[in-house]
Amino acid sequence: MSILPAHRQGLVPDFNTLWHVLAHAGLGSSTGTHLLAVEDSIENGRYVVRAEIPGVDPDKDVEVSVQGRQLTIKAERSEQHQSKGRSEFTYGSFYRSVSLPQGADADSVEASYSKGILTVSVPVAESEAAAKKIEVKTED
Known part of the structure; x- marks a missing residue:
């Protein structure tokens, strides 16, 4: 069992991936908010979340916050109005x-932000060893 909250395994896509696909097909939210795709791992005692957010200014367009045990990443990518062809880029608000x-x-x-990738790192205390075995006593 993985301790990584955003980590998904298996052949069936998770709900967030499905929602992201539907949103791009025009069937998702009409609020202009898009899910950020993230990957996470535990590296050298730190929980690391990476989000792909190219084309943003991290000083103005990205917000990272923690409330309780929830890590939230918000970003905004403004559309540059160029009507010379088709665009499949996603603009608007991004959230995860x-x-x-x-x-x-x-x-x-x-x-930190580098080359379109936001990396958020949180120290994680080493968890206790495996479950403690309890002796079951019998009464005769």
Whole structure:
């Protein structure tokens, strides 16, 4: 069992992926808010979330916040009005919220942006060892 909240395994796409596909097909939300695709991992004692957000200014267009155990990433990509052809780029608001794993230190979150990738890193305390075995006593 993975402690990674956003990690998905298997052949069936998760709900977020399905919603993202439907939104691009015109069947999703009409609010202009799009889901951010993320990947996450545990690296060197840190929970790392990476979001692909090319074409934004991280100082003005990206917000990272933590409330309780929820890490939220919001971004805004403004459309540049060029009517010289077709565009499949996605513009508007982008949003993703993931639950931090047990032991995450929400007071020590770090975020960086490079080459269109936002990386958010949170220290995670090492979890306790495997479950403790309890001896079952019999009464005769």
